[in-house]
Amino acid sequence: MAKDNQFVKDIADIETDFPQWYTDVVLKTKLVDYGPVKGTMVIRPYGYAIWENIQRELDKRFRATGHQNAYFPMLIPESYLKKEAEHVEGFAPEVAVVTHAGGEKLAEPLVIRPTSETIIGEMYSKWLQSYRDLPILVNQWANVVRWEKTTRPFLRTSEFLWQEGHTVHATEEEAMEETMKMLGVYKEFAETCLAIPVFTGRKTEKEKFAGAVATFGMEAMMHDGKSLQAGTSHYLGQNFAKAFDIQFLDKDGTHKYGYTTSWGVSTRLIGALIMVLPFFWMIISSLKTAAEVNTTPPTFWPKELVFENYVYAFEKAPFLRYFCNSLLVTIVCVACTMFTTILAAFAFSRLKFPGRDLLFSLLLSLMM
Secondary structure, three states: OHHHHHHHHOOOOOOOOHHHHHHHHHHHOOOEEEOOOOOOEEEOHHHHHHHHHHHHHHHHHHHHOOOEEOOOOOEEEHHHHOOOHHHHHHHHHHOEEEEEEOOEEEEEEEEEOOOOHHHHHHHHHHHOOEHHHOOEEEEEEEEEEOOOOOOEOOOEOOEEEEEEEEEEEOOHHHHHHHHHHHHHHHHHHHHHOOOOOEEEEEOOOOOOOOOOOEEEEEEEEOOOOOEEEEEEEEEEEOHHHHHOOOEEEOOOOOEEEOEEEEEEEEOHHHHHHHHHOHHHHHHOOOOOOHHHHOOOOOOOOOOOOOHHHHHHHHOOOHHHHHHHHHHHHHHHHHHHHHHHHHHHHHHHHHOOOOOHHHHHHHHHHHHO
16 A cells, blocks of 8 residues: 555646646656657557557558548658748748768758658559559558647657658549548547547648648647647648649549648657546546456556556546545435335335325435
């Protein structure tokens, strides 16, 4: 018990310092650790098992909607980023660049993948020939590097894991349909598998993805009342198609530019799981075994779940314990009332005396 109490003391109060509480929880439960390079993280086996579960469930949904997996290089010629003006301007502050390799200076600097619209666009321009090749529906599971100034495990790090879908379509309508369809896939996944309620909608011009015509986001409300961007789906129009010459020969014999989309979610979802679910964990705090816990949303905790750690983490939230206790008392009271009502009805049905129905109605109203 002394060890248990010490665990609680090492975690900040969830109500007075929620950001520190979150950091304490992901570190103490061995989901993640800090990497040796500033802003990086080491995803430990427990945390990576959750990511594997996320991958498995999302991959099923991607395949069901006709997408295939591929992999593209993480080193991108710097000139590729410069082909789309808005894109390079938006990502320039976050880009990490390789200038030397093999003891020599490179002829052209190489950007470490911040996102893959450019290199995938270059490849699509080679692969796409005819309208018969459309649509191109490809997803990539990869890592990306964005040199963030302020970082926090899972939520914002210099390197993180994600999936990024990239598609090409013959018409604007088909591309927009794809954009909204994948946003819907994310929403269904978040609410069904992660038990995270989300809001979806269009981002403002200032918030949209660099180089996109329109960006649609999925926002989750955290315990502290702030929203967390949990996923995005971008309609890119013909911006990248024109920048990388993604053309196809249409049915009418003319060459036309394709319409492209991109969409992605990342290991940020693991952070969202922690930040949005104190209520869920407290409601099931009476469960004793890992097997029982795994049957309760969210469904993504690995089998070797050390549930006690989460119970300790939430002991610093007394109002949550009060909520759960009140809920239990309410359930017991309702059950007792129903039982008493049924018992009284049965007893009165066996008795015959003047005024029985009137007395029964009076007693029933008092119990309700």
